[in-house]
Amino acid sequence: MTNQVTLIATAAMGLEALVRDEVIDLGYTDVTTDNGKVIFNSDISGIARCNLWLRTADRIKLLMKEFPAYTFDELFEQTKALPWEDWLPEDAFIHVVGKSHKSTLYSVPDCQSIVKKAIVSRLQDAYHVHTRLEESGTRYKIEVAIHKDRVTMTIDTTGVGLHKRGYRVSQGEAPLKETLAASLIKLTNWTPDQPFVDPFAGSGTIPIEAALIGQNIAPGFNREFSAEEWDVIPQSIWDRALEEAEDLANYDQPLDITGTDISHQAVEMATENAMEAGLADLITWKQMQVKDFKPKTDSGYLVGNPPYGERLSEKEEVESIYRSLGEIMKDYPQWSVYIMTSHPGFEKLYGKKASKKRKLFNGFIRTDYYQFFGKK
The missing domain is CATH 3.40.50.150 (Vaccinia Virus protein VP39)
Incomplete structure (x- = not known):
């Protein structure tokens, strides 16, 4: 597994520039902005740091790859070609979600099914398993998003959205995120x-x-993230990110x-x-x-x-x-x-x-x- 990753910080419409500025403030320089998302390169520690620090982003996704696909065969083969074993263990619980807009492959349930089969097939080959995978371990939420026949394949690192800070014990009707x-x-x-x-x-x-x-x-x-359960990210990375947060907090600021x-x-x-x-x-x-x-x-x-x-x-x-x-x-x-x-x-x-x-x-x-x- 490479230490370098590409991350996507998703954003509400109109707030992309705020998220971009936050990403840059964290020290990441290779940053591009698109509708509803900010894309940037990082080392693996960026998964922890961005989940901890980004105030205006909705969630952080790990980009596996973008590729064109016009048929289910293309979707299957290009999905299977990705190194899923670098991130998913043999017992991973694979949860595929999807969306499709203005694309030949318009049936989201079919796309989800194809992607799930491709990932399972890849993991069976990688782990030399010839029976059905148990899927009894950590849950991995994988998204297949297709827009104008271009597929974006990601793994969610956040879990519950970043707006859930963990401090809201009481709320009224329609609370502000x-x-x-x-x-x-x-x-x-x-x-x-x-x-x-x-x-x-x-x-x-x-x-x-x-x-x-x-x-x-x-x-x-004050909260946890789904990527904290990933075996491929050492606990030391999360510990260092929390130490950094503690060091940078200015509790004496009146x-x-x-x-x-x-x-x-x-x-x-x-x-x-x-x-x-x-x-x-x-x-x-x-x-x-x-x-x-x-x-x-x-x-x-x-x-x-x-x-x-x-x-x-x-x-x-x-x-x-x-x-x-x-x-x-x-x-x-x-x-x-x-x-x-x-x-x-x-x-x-x-x-x-x-x-x-x-x-x-x-x-x-x-x-x-x-x-x-x-x-x-």
């Missing part, structure tokens, strides 16, 4: 020495992610982070989640209506994901919240305000045109991220 929350913060110019407020904190995801960023704590420090919400239950959930993340002393939580919010400093950053008012019964209340926030923040021109919402009339209700706005998706909901830059 941790990776998207981190992205909202990374799209600002906030630095840890400046006040940070989320007046729509919900279960606390945005303030918690801000605290992790502020103290440079690796977002994956932070001024506040999360507020109108719901007492939400504040309780946020407090529990912050405690689980080990950040209980770093974030101030308050039950408060938006109309009662008043910044304590002349400048700072406000980042929020307020209700969108998509239900007709909530629309009037939500629009009142937007107006209140705009009225408050017009008296604090040095504050930078960042709001994600799907409401098309947000700027008019807020009373100000955004310095910049960016299209983002919160799950399947298309939103705009309104950015109001504070005066220097």
